[in-house]
Amino acid sequence: MSRRTLRQKPRISYYEPEEPSLDEYIFCDECADFVYEYCAIHGPLLVIPDDKPPAVSPFPAYVPRAALTIPHVFLHLAPSIIPGAGIGVFSTLTLPRGVRFGPYCGVRTQQVDSMYCWQIYSRSHKPSHVVDAADGDKSNWMRYVNCARNWREQNLLAYQYQGQLYYRTIKIIPRFTELLVFYGSEFANALHIDLGKYNAPPGYAQKFGAPAAKKPKLDLQQTKIGHSLSPKHTNNGQTHSKDTENNKKSKIISVNKPEKPISSKNLIKKKSNIFQKKNS
Numbered sequence: 655m656s657r658r659t660l661r662q663k664p665r666i667s668y669y670e671p672e673e674p675s676l677d678e679y680i681f682c683d684e685c686a687d688f689v690y691e692y693c694a695i696h697g698p699l700l701v702i703p704d705d706k707p708p709a710v711s712p713f714p715a716y717v718p719r720a721a722l723t724i725p726h727v728f729l730h731l732a733p734s735i736i737p738g739a740g741i742g743v744f745s746t747l748t749l750p751r752g753v754r755f756g757p758y759c760g761v762r763t764q765q766v767d768s769m770y771c772w773q774i775y776s777r778s779h780k781p782s783h784v785v786d787a788a789d790g791d792k793s794n795w796m797r798y799v800n801c802a803r804n805w806r807e808q809n810l811l812a813y814q815y816q817g818q819l820y821y822r823t824i825k826i827i828p829r830f831t832e833l834l835v836f837y838g839s840e841f842a843n844a845l846h847i848d849l850g851k852y853n854a855p856p857g858y859a860q861k862f863g864a865p866a867a868k869k870p871k872l873d874l875q876q877t878k879i880g881h882s883l884s885p886k887h888t889n890n891g892q893t894h895s896k897d898t899e900n901n902k903k904s905k906i907i908s909v910n911k912p913e914k915p916i917s918s919k920n921l922i923k924k925k926s927n928i929f930q931k932k933n934s
């Protein structure tokens with residue numbers, strides 16, 4: 655009887671569940687929990703892509719390319735409601751909660767050289783690089799979103815997903831309302847925003863019918879800025895600051911007063927006026 659050795663076969667595992675990367679989780683505001691890629695109960699985020707700027711801009715050279723990327727059906731640029739803050743981004747239509755904008759575009763760098771920077775984290779939650787949108791010709795409209803001065807006026811949340819930074823709406827945004835995100839405590843301090851007063855007093859959201867706040871498991875708001883801010887805990891690379899409460903309380907509808915309507919005919923005219931003013 656001949657003895658045959660068995661051929662060396664590579665071992666194949668027919669059930670190799672891939673560990674989901676933490677960078678692929680998003681936070682469902684309704685479930686108040688992290689979900690993988692999208693919430694099976696409340697559905698995916700409504701993705702609004704940037705407009706594609708024309709190869710040759712019909713606007714004068716002082717209108718940066720970034721301004722032409724604004725999804726103009728939904729949003730427009732106008733002077734901010736915040737005194738001295740320059741240009742801001744406003745809704746043209748009422749936006750529901752759960753709309754995703756982005757990604758935030760800019761120059762990839764390691765230095766925080768401007769107020770237009772967002773820190774991106776690696777899958778191992780270490781600072782990876784910074785996206786700097788200071789150059790209006792190498793970035794998109796998201797650079798014009800200003801920082802909320804308190805939780806009540808914050809209607810966007812910055813978060814990291816698959817290595818890029820996005821903004822999503824955390825409440826219904828009535829039309830002609832300025833879109834405002836929280837930049838994180840370092841930039842907020844630089845803008846003289848009183849962080850002690852940023853969050854509403856405890857129980858405020860419940861007065862307006864929000865369910866009792868669960869104890870936050872994770873901090874989840876991305877914070878704009880630098881290397882000194884290390885993420886305390888990240889999920890999908892999201893940076894987590896002490897602002898989780900903002901998300902929990904986002905169940906209340908915005909108390910922002912709508913801005914005065916701007917007719918769409920005047921929008922483009924207004925757009926160039928804004929830049930003229932800014933550059934003069």
Ligand SMILES: C[S@@+](CC[C@H](N)C(=O)[O-])C[C@H]1O[C@@H](n2cnc3c(N)ncnc32)[C@H](O)[C@@H]1O
Pocket residue numbers: 734736737738739740741742769770797798799800801802803845847
């Ligand atoms: C990322 S940019 C936002 C777009 C800016 N408004 C513009 O016209 O280019 C950040 C700058 O906007 C202004 N800004 C944003 N939020 C502000 C706030 N809450 N208070 C005062 N200034 C603010 C500051 O000048 C800051 O340096």
